Amino acid sequence: MKNLFNNIFLLGITCSFLTACVDEEFEYAQDAESEELFILALDADEGGALESETDYGLEIAFQDYFGKLPETEVIFSFELKDAEGLEIGPGDNQVHIKEVIYEIDDCTEGELEFTFNADGTGTITLKPSAEIGMPEAFEIVFNLPFETVVEEGEEEEKALLDDDIENEDDRGFVFEITGINSTNSFIALNPVSMFEFKVLDNEQITAEWELNISDESVFNQFKEALSPISAELAALNYSELSAIKFEFEFEELTIKIELNEEEADECDPTDFSNKEIEIEADFSAEDGELELEGSYFIFNDEDSEVEDKLDFILKAVYEINLEEETLTIKVQSLEDEDNFNDAAFYNSDNAYTFILNRD
C-alpha cells in the first residue's frame, strides 16, 4: 500500500514536470539580417505630367537595406497597357520607353539596357556598372507623344497632347512590372507593381502660373502670406526678386521664387541660371477649394541651424478664367503644428488675394 502511494505521487510529480510548460509554439518572423531581402519598389503607384511635357520619369529603387547590394543581374519584364487618349508604340507620337537611366554622380548618368516591343511589353536589365556597382535606383523615362517642329531654325519637340481645350476624358496609360528574374532569390519586387500615369490638363489648375510682381505691394502681400513657412522668403527684399511662379503638377505644388542673382550650374560652371527659393506642398483642388499641406524648417536663432520641422496647412479658394488665362487664389488661413485654430498665423475669408497668369 505504501509503495502504491509512493508510486502514485512520484508519477504525479513526473507528469507535472513533463506537461506544465510554457507554450513555445510561435511563428517566428524571418530575420531582417540573416534572411535579408533586397526589395525593389516603384517610387509611386500613380503620377502624371502636364500635357505640355514630352517625357516622364518613374523611379524604381531598392528599399533601405543593410550592407552591400548583391551584384546579381536582375531582368524586369514589363508591360505598357490600358492606354486612354493616346497610343502605345515605338513612334515619337506614341508612348514607349525612351530610356532607362541611373545616376553615377550628381552630374553623370548611366543607361540600362532595355527592350521594348510594339505591343507594349519589354524587359529592363539591371546590372552593376563599372563606376558604382549595382545602382541603388534607376529611372524609366517614358516617351510622351510629340512631334518635331522647327522654330527659328531650331528643332523642338512639341507635345501632341498640349491643346487649348479642357479635356473631359482621362488621358493616360498603365505601366506594370510583370516579373523579375534573378539568380539571387533574396532580390524581390514590392507587391505594388503597377503605375498609373495621367496627363494633366493645362486648362485646369495643373499648369505653370506666374504672379505679376511688377507692383511691390503684390510681393509684400505674397511675402506676408507665406513668410511664416519660409525663413528665406521672410528675409527677401523686393529688389532681389526676379519672378514668382506656381507650378501645379500631379498633386504637388512648387512655388518658385526666382531671384535676380544667378548661380552656375553644379555640373556645368559655364551655365548660369537664376537662384531660386522653393516652397513645396502637396495640394488638393476640388470645387474651387485649394488646400496645401507641407512642412518647413524652423531655424535656431543662435546658430541658424535647423531646429525643428513643422507641418503646415494653407487653405484657399481659387478660380480659373480660361479666357484670360488667369488663376485667382484667395488665401484664407495658414496654420502649423504649433499655431492652429485660434492661434493660426491668419484666418480670414479673404486674407490675401493673388492673381496669377498662365506662364
Added chain:
Amino acid sequence: MKKNLQGGIIMLSKYTFFGLMVTCLLCNAVLAERGHAQNVKDVIITVEAKYANLAQLFKTIEGSTPFKFMYSSQNISLEGEIELENRKASVAEVLYEVSGKTKLQFRQINNSIVVTPGKNVGSKVKSARETWGIVTGKVIDAKSSEPLPGASVVVVGETYGAVTDLQGEFNLMLKTQAKQIEIRYLGYQTKLVDIEIPESDILIIGEIAMQANSVALSEVVTYGNLEGQQKALNQQKNSDNIKNIVAADQISRFPDPNVAEALQRVPGVNIERDQGEGRYVLVRGLAPQFTNININGEQIPSPEAGVRFVALDAIPADQLASIEVTKALTPDMDGDAIGGSVNLITRTAKSTTPAISGTLIGGYNNLMEKANGQGSLQYGQRFGAEGKLGLLVNASHYYTDRGSDNWERDGSEFELRDYALQRSRTGLSGTLDYNINANNNLYFRGIYNNFQDREQRRTYLFVPNEDDSPFEDAEIERGSKDRWEKQIVSSFNLGGKHSFANLSLDYEVSYSEAYQDTPFDTEPVFKAKADLIGIDFSTNPEFPKFTVEGADYLDNSIYEFDEITTGNTYALDVNKTAKINLGIPYKLNGAEGLLKFGGKVRLKEKSFDITENVYSWEGGDIQINGASEDFTLNFFEGGLLDNNFLDGQYQINRNIDVSQLNRFFNQNRNGFALEVEDKQVAESVESYKATEDVYAAYLMTKLQFKKLMALGGFRYETTKVTYNSQAAIFDVEGDLDRIDPIDGGVTYDFLLPQIHFKYQLNPLTNIRFAATASYSRPNFEDIVPSQEIELNAREGSIGNPELAPVSAYNIDLMGEHYFGTVGIISAGLFYKNLDNFIFTQRYDSIINNINVVLNQSRNGESAELLGFELAYQQNMTFLPGALKGIGLYANYTYTNSLANISNRSGEAGTEEIRLPGQAAHVGNLSLAYDYGKFNLRASANFNGEYISELGDEAEEDVYVKSRMQIDLTGAYRITRNFQVFGEFMNLTNQPYEVYQGSEDQYIQREFYSWWSRVGVKFNF
C-alpha cells in the same frame, strides 16, 4: 594593566603561531592524495642517529611525512640533544622512543601530532599559571539527529562561548579548569555537558543531543513544529550582526511560490510586483539596486540588461533551506549593499537516513479560469558509516496561467490592457559535501533556476485629438504583444571549511551566470481614425469612461495595419569569484576574541545584444482569402476574448493573433519596409559589453567581554570597470549621421569601517548597535557611455562612465527578545546617510557647435533615511486550553527619507524629495491557529505607497499606491508522512494602482482576481 596587555599580546602571538601552523597542516591535508589522515603507526621514516635538539627531529619528520607537530613553546622545551636507536621505524615507534627519553607525550589528531608535557612536568606548569585547551563537538536534535546551527555553547562560570555553525559544529578554546559547558537552543531544553580537558589538547566531545521542549496539551498539539524556524531564530539570536533569518518551514507556511514573495514577510522588506507576483526586493525603503542578492554567500549576477538587481521571481522558494536578510554589514561581507544583503541558502543533506520529500500542487486562477500546478521532489542522504558524504538534490517545477485586466493613462490617452501569461519556474539544486572529520568539510553546491514567461498583451489605446489640431487625428490603436522570455540563473560553489584549535579557514571558488534570453518579442499595431474621442477621467477616476464618435471601436475591420516590431534580446552576466577567510581565536584579558581576515576576487562580465526590426507596410492592398483587401485587423484577429474585462466595465473585441500575422509577414515580406536607421540606432546604442573586476580584503576582530560582544574592522574594495558601447549622432535634420564606437573605464576604491556591539541582557535578550559604511554601485545602464543625441531636437541621453557609486554610513540600534518557543519580539531604529546619490540631470551642452540639452545620471546630492521596525512572532502556548494553538506573526516598519536633487522647477538650488521606492509603512500581520492536525493561517501583507518614478516636476511624480494583500492557508496532516493543504491568495482582489500627482489621479489600475492552490506534501 600593562601586564595584562603584555599577556594578551603573548597569547595572541601564540595563537597566531598556532594558526599559521595549522594553516600549513590544512594545506597538506587538503592537497593530500588520500582523503583521510594516515596513522603514525603506518608511516615508516628514516631518521638520523643523533639530533642537536628536538626541533630538528620534528623538522625531519614533518619534511618526510604529512604530519605536523603542534605544541606550546611556553610549555614545551625542545632544547637538548637526543639520540635515537630506531633509525628506520614507524613514526609511532620513533615518537615512543622520544617520549621515553624526554617525558613528552604525543597524540595524533588527524595529521597533527599534539605535543604535551609529561605528567610530572605538566603538573608543575599547571600550578604555575592558567592553561588552555580546545573543545569541539556537534549539537544535534535528539529525535531527528539533524544538526542545530546557531546553538549557544557557553562555559559554565565564564562569559565566553561559541555558536554552532550550519553543520551544528563548534570549536571552543577554554581554560582547562572548566568543568562544564552549557548548550542553549531556542525550543529545546538547555543541556549541561561535563568536560575534562587535557592541557594544550583537544577534547572531541562528539555529538550532543538536544531534547525539544514538548508542549503537552490535551486537545491542541503542536503542528508542524517549525524546527527549521527554531534553527533560524537561534542563528539570528546568536549572530554577531543584525539580521533576519527565515527558514524553509516558515516560508512554506505562507503561500509564497517565489523568493521575492517569501521575502515580503521579513521586517523592513517590501517588494515590487509584476503581474501580481513579487519580483524585486526593497530593503528598508531603498530601491532594489541598493540590496545585494546572494546565493550561498556569493553575489548572483542579474539576468536583466543594464541593472544589477535580480528579479527574484526567477527563483522558486522551495529550493531554499533558509533566507538571511542582513541589515548591518560586517567586514567579511561584500560592501556594496546599502539597503541590506539577502542571502539565499540552499539545502544540505542532514542524516544518514534517506529523506525524500515533495509536494504536488494543483491550483486555479480565477481571472484566467485556468489551472496551475507545482511539483517538487527532494532527496537527501548522508553516506558512509559516519555519514561523511552528503548528497542532496532538490527539483521543483511550477507552472501557472496568469493574467491581468488593466487600464492605464498617459496624459490624455487611455489604454485598456488585457494580459495573458504563462509562467513556469523550474529549480534544480544540489549539495555534495564531505565531512573529512568533525572540523573539516568540503562542499560543492549548485543551483539552476529557469524562469520562463510567455506574455500576450492585447491593447486598445484611445488617442483623442485633445487640442482639436488639424494636424492630428483622433485615433484608436490596437496592439498585440507576444513575448517569450527566459531567465536562467545558475550558481556553482566549490569550497571548504576547516576548524582547528587555533584557526578556522574557509575558502570558495564560484561561478555564477545569469542570462535573459528573449527569443521572440513581436508587437504589431493597427490603427483606426475616429471623428471624436472623449475620455472622462474625473467623474469616476477608478474606471474612466470614453466615447468614440465616427467609428465603431469594436469593429475590427476599421483598423488598418500601421507597423510591426519584431526582435530578440540576450543579456548575459557572469561572475567568477574566489575568496578565502581565516579566523584566529585569541584571548585578551580573559575575553575571547577572534581575529578574522581574508580576501576576495570577483570578475564580472556583462553584455547585452538586441535585435529590433520595425516594419511598415508598403505593399498596397493585400491578397487574402482569394480577394484583394485592405490590410485590416479583422483578417488577423484571434486568441482569447475576455467578455468580462475589468469586471464588465469595458467591452473589448478579439485582438491580433501575432503568429497569424507573422505567417502573413513571412509570406509577403516584399511588401514590408524595414526602418533601417531605427534598427541601427537601437541595436548600436542599447547593446554593450562591460567588465567589472572587484578585489577586496578585510581585517576584523571580535571580542566577547562578559555580556558584551564587540566586532569591528575594515573592508577595502577596489573596482575596475571597462565598457564598450556605441554612440549614435543625428544631424540637424534628424537623420542618423554616424555611429561611433565608445570605449571607457573607471576605477574606484572604498575603505569601509564597520563596528558592531551586542549586549546580552540575558540568554534570550540582546541589545545591538552597529555603525557601518557601505556603498552601492551604479547600474550599468547609467554608466555605459552609450549615447543617443538628436541634434535637430537639441536633446539626447548620454551614459556617465564617471558616475561614482553611492556611499553611505548607517547606524542601527536593535533590541530583541526571544521566546522559549519559536518566537521573537524586536524593535529597532535605523538611520542611513547617503552621499553621491544618483539622479538624472538635464544640462546644457554643445555638440557640433549646437546647443543641446542632455539627460545624464549624475552624482552629487545627498539623502537621509530614518526608520524603525517592530517584529513580533510567537506561538501562544502559554494561553489556556484551546487558545494554545494561536500563533501570531507581525511586523511593521516605518521609514522616512529626504533626498536633495537639483530643483526641477528650473530655479537654482535643490529641492527635497522622498527617495524613490521608499514606502513609509510596510508590514505583515499573520494569525495562525493549530488544532489537532489542522492548521489555519490568515496573512495580510501591506506595502505603503512609494514613488516609482520622478517626473520633470513634482506634480508629475509617479506613485505606486499602497496595497494590502490578504491570503488564507489551511492544512491537514493525514499521516506522519502526508499533509494536504490549500492556499487562497489575494482574496480581496487588490489591484496594483499607480497615480500621478494627487491620489485621485490614477494612471494605472491592474486587477488579478484571486488564485488558489491545493496540494499534498509528503516525506518518507
